[in-house]
Amino acid sequence: MDFVQVSEEEGDEPIELPAEEDGTLLLSTLQAQFPGSCGLKYRNMDTKAVRGVRSNEGRLFPPSADSGWGEYIYFCVFPKGIPNLSSSAEEIDSPYRPILPPIENKRKSDDNLENSTAKTKRIETRLRCTDLIVLGLAWKTTEESLREYFESYGEVLMAQIKKDVKSGQSKGFGFVRFGSYEAQMRVLANRHLIDGRWCEVKVPNSKGIGHQVPCKVFVGRCTEDINSDDLRDYFSKFGEVTDVFIPRPFRAFSFVTFLDPDVAQSLCGEDHIIKGVSVHVSNAAPKAEQNRHQGPSYNYNSGSNFGMHSYHPQGNHMNSGRSGHHRGNNQHIAHGGDNTAIGNSHSNMGSGGYGMGGNNFIGNSGGGSYGNSSNHNHNHNHGHNSGGNMNRPDGIPYNRQSNFHGMNQPHNGNVGNGGWMSRGHLDMPNLQALGINSQGSSSSNQGQNMSNPLGVGLNLNSLPMNPALVAAALNQWSLLGNQLQNQNQDQQASLLYTIIGGNFLSWMAQNGGGGHNSCNIGNSGGRKGSNNPNNSGAGGMNIKGDNSGSNDQNGGNSWSNQSSGSQNSVDKSNFL
């Protein structure tokens, strides 16, 4: 057997790696010793130049067909040019794009210029690929066809179909491993049609790691003439779009997946005009996060974490959204694992006010911004993102969820005079889409009782039940149901009606006594917990009030207690 001498870097102590019978060296053999490596090179003694070793389909070929690998000492090549590398983490070993505190972004340009092998190696070893499971394969799919399919994404180091040992029949799933992190990211961000079946590619449970950052957004209020290309064309200006999915039959919403989760995050909460139609972008909860009760709690809201972690370590306790499933006293809404509890054991529910209840209810979408909104106030985090923001093509910084409260969004105090509509897109579903209007205008709603933001006299029976619009609006609250996917329009309408009439609105309308914190931001002077409609909005900006005290009012509990049952049936995960 032929051995190839390989060192990590030129001049290092080489390791002898066994070559195959055909004289090639398997990339997997190389990577077993040098994780993250993607090739070999060597110093040509004649030219003094470094020469690369030919690589194809997971095999490295000796420089000479005659003399094989010769006496050269080869050294490793590590990938470069990984997208977002500089802004992704050297700190977190994740198969997904990791989350990096913004302070690291300062070195972006430096990193891009960085060219040393050591540097790239260091990064790559932390961003190394992992096996990916491919679910839903056609029975007929072979390892060859599997490999062939995925090679369009990059070098495939391994493609494996799990088979029945006796019959040899495929079990319908397999594993792939890519040579580059970029390829892995792209694969994870896409849906895959392999041999006629849509397959799902995920990080296997056995890996159990990763901070999955949502790259997919929900686009609500779509019209039927907005097709995939329209969506792709439009959203591509913000960043690379890797997938567009429009549920059929038409339901007035769609999903757009970006390569860069920051882009996706930055768009959430916004209205965009496509073909003259105002669509609304909000978070789409990745399927992978659904119903996962085991394992560590993932920090899901890249947006908020971006803003929070490094600068304000204490901010961990306000990692709203996905961090910490079912923690705190939010278990009343711990349905199906979707609306992960916010962990209101801490102060994050404070001044966010409405957001507090909403936080849980909203789950993912509200998570980042909500937590931030609350905690910005509480922790005085204003403006701390300045160092880490990258700008989107349209000039809007990615880290919007933090910036919202640092600069863009009217402060929560506005609840005092602006009514709940003033709290921004993320806080509430689009009630206009629901066809619901608050009775009072925002200008006359000073001190409106926020626990019934719909106003009085709501006629549930007269609500327009357009499932599509309701779905679009509810998306922000993570209320879309799995069941919707497989039901016909009538069933959807019926279910949505149940949601709306039975829980949603009643949730909205209840909470009589305890009061939402939100309503009481202006009450920080001591009236927290009350819903006194006379609470002047003037105090609204007094957001340094005792928000945590407001939490103690358990206003959130009261509303949420009633929402237990059916919310399990309203989870949008299966749309994704």
Added chain:
DNA sequence: GTTGAGCGTT
């Protein structure tokens, strides 16, 4: 030769 949510005899 049937099946369709899952997690890998390394």
